[in-house]
Amino acid sequence: MTNTTENELFDYSPIVDRPPLHWPGGAKVAAYVGLNVEHFLIDRPSTSIWPGTADLVPDALNYGWRDYGPRVGIWRTMASLDRHGIRASVLLNSDVTRHYPQIIEAGRKRNWAWLAHGRTNSILHTDMPRDEERRVLTDIIDTIADATGRRPRGWMGPGLTETFNTPALLAELGLDYILDWTNDDQPYALKVPGMISVPYTVELNDLMLFGKGFTGPEFVQIVQDQYEQLRADSEDGGRVMALALHPFVTGQPFRxxxxxxxxxxxxxxxxxxxxxxxxxxxxxxxxxxAHQQA
Structure with a gap:
């Protein structure tokens, strides 16, 4: 896969032209919680609540806001997931394993699913020669596997970033799905053998919604509206609902x-x-x- 002006990763496939997709037990909507568990560097700008200090080093205001997640917010979020019997799909920066081992241990006890999410969300996954990227991805995946006891199957880049080589390199390393392409309500096959796209969301995403000024009650209504529409759409085939969470956002007490x-x-x-x-x-x-064998 090389730099090109045409999309060579996947074909256009209108959802109305596909065979029905069936979920286990006759379910209509497959839903998962994408829990972003991330590490941020103290000397790099990143996701910020206040842009006025974002270029300062150190940026105590924005770094502290982000750091609330692993220190406090995730434990509050974890309690809610436990209360409702929900296993998280954790989008994990590999640096988390070194800096916040207590979170890894808590997730292992809960049998969380672990996805590779780059090294740190302060550095986007981009602009790398193929061999360098292979080394970077190998280190990320091996680090997560060693810490969690489970080799990740899925990938989401920090900031949903990839190179043109990323999907093929991930397939070489044994992964079989990516979340970066938020363009569908169903999984679909990529042109990389053995690799699929699974829906993620930048819309039903606490960072985006609360960043735009939506309130807590509006957040609940949006979640309900998303499910209800996908349930209605599922008469033509099962749908996927992703709920993207960041512990420094929905982990805040008032949310x-x-x-x-x-x-x-x-x-x-x-x-x-x-x-x-x-x-x-x-x-x-x-x-x-099953479709290929039919």
Missing amino acids: HKYLDQALAYLAAQPDIWLTTSDDIAEHYHRTLE
Whole structure:
């Protein structure tokens, strides 16, 4: 895969032209919580709540806001996930394993699914020669596997970034799905053999929604609206609902009860398969194999 003006990673496939997609147990919507567990460098600008200090070193205001996530917010979020019996699909910076081992241990006890999410969210995954990128990806994946006891199957780049070589290199390293291309309500095959795209979201995403000024009650309503529409659409085939969370956002005290209400709503739906991105990917791979053998 090389730099090109044409998209060579996947074909256009209108959702109305596909065979019906069936989820286990007759579920209509497969839903997962994409929990971003990230490490940020103290001397690099990154996601900020206040741009006025973002270029300072150190930037105590914005770094502290982000650092609330691993120190406090994730433990509050974890309690809510536990309360509703939800396994997280963790988008994990490999640097987290060194800096916050208590989070890794807590996730292992909960049998979380672990996805590779770059080294740190302060550095985007871009502008690398192929051999250098292979070394970087190998280090990220091996570090996560060593710390969690489970080799990741999925990838989401920091800031949803890739190079043109990333999907093929990930396939070489044994991964079989990516979340970076947020362009569908169903998984679909990429042109890289053995690699698929699983839906993620930059819309139903706490960082984006609360960053735009939405309130807690509006967040709950948006989660409900998303599910209801996908459930209605599923008459033509199963859909995927991703809920993207950042512990320094929905882990804030005044937002927590609204996250809990949203998770309670999802857990109560009779037609939902509340699962992980790993299990969604595995089921879709089996579906593709069945179609190829038919």
